[in-house]
Amino acid sequence: MILLTVNSGSTSIKLAAFEAGTPARGNGAPRRIAAVHHEATHIDPAGELRGFLDRLPGMPRAVVHRVVHGGTRFKQAVLIDDGVRAAITSLAELAPLHNPLAIRWIDAARRLCGPDAAQVATFDTAFYASLPRVAAEYALPPAMGVDLGVRRYGFHGLAHEAMWLRFCELEPQLPRGGRLITVQLGGGCSITATDQGHPKDTSMGFSPLEGLVMATRSGDADPAIVPYLSGRLGVSPAQVIEAMNRQAGLLGVSGGEINPGKLLADGSECARFAVELYCYRLRKYLGAYLAVLGGCDGIVFGGGVGEHVPGVRESILSGMRWAGIELDERANEAARGVEGRISAPASAAAVWVVAVQEEPLMVRAALGVLGQGR
Secondary structure, eight states, rough: OOOEEEESSSEEEEEEEOOOOSBBBBBBBBBEEEEEEEOOOOOOOHHHHHHHHHSSSSSSSSSEESSSSOTTTTEEEEEEEEOOOOOOHHGGGGGGHHHHHHHHHHHHHHHHHEEEEEEEEEEEEEETTOOOOHHHHHHHHHTTTTGGGGSSOOOOOHHHHHHHHHHHHHHHSSSOOEEEEEEEEESSSSEEEETTHHHHOOOOOTTTTSSSOOOOOOOOOOOOOOHHHHHHTTOOOOHHHHHHHHSHHHHHHHSSSOHHHHHHHHHHHHHHHHHHHHHHHHHHHHHHHHHTTTTEEEEEEHHHHHHHHHHHHHHHHHHHHTTTTOOOOHHHHHSSSSSOOOOOOTSSSEEHHHHHHHHOHHHHHHHHTTTOOO
């Protein structure tokens, strides 16, 4: 049985095909038989899917889609019907860089694969469904908050769950990974604190705009900025939010570049400050999550930036011996796109760089929906 995964992010699209019913490898995921990764989102879904399907030995039994925002309704993977599609569409205003794109791929897959192929949605927000109330709710009266679905949902859940699972394999002496801080740094960026696999807090909130400085997103900002800029610039509040999603972050501060590695090599004042702000926000959240967890047993970096830019990791973690975190500079420099432990032998916390494998989790969830999970 062939399963196809569609992982559409804010700056990339990844397709992969897996064959189920073969000997499990590593974390139990079926065997990967094909994959393609594009660092762009302006791709014709139908054309790309058609070409990918032509490379497979048969039509997929199911197509599994990563959907960023599932709201309060979707706490686990589900089969996609017209009602589920409508619900995903209705959440687009809260994830404007993600949910509309996911819908385009869902529609293309339904057309090309036909009614015999199940369409399954897996949700980034599902990992945070049990987030403690104190971390999940804003200080708003219920009529303005939870009654209207205004709460902190958390995102990148598949990535953070994958990093936690890999850390458990790498550090088996820690019960269920112990107290862990996972850092996902790509086009979107987020950080999560877990205690033995249970999420305790995460940086993204009501939408993926909250939290860290990202490629094109501002991250944390006083909400009073929105009406202020709306009046000063003569645009609608929705247009201000759109700009904070697409024209801010590293792109806006640096004057046009979103790659921290290139900014580190640039040397100009605006490039230097963009990276400084990016790392400062990360370091600030790291300190907060050390407080939430009462220290940590491990830190994991993943995502395109997390896996490939040692300078960002060094800037975040340097001078952290007071918290039991000590970096091995040589190991950190060597970890460029390869898995490796980058903490010094004397470090109380194990710091790792790992490749984030969301797709095996997506496949496992789909097999559960199809009634063939382990």
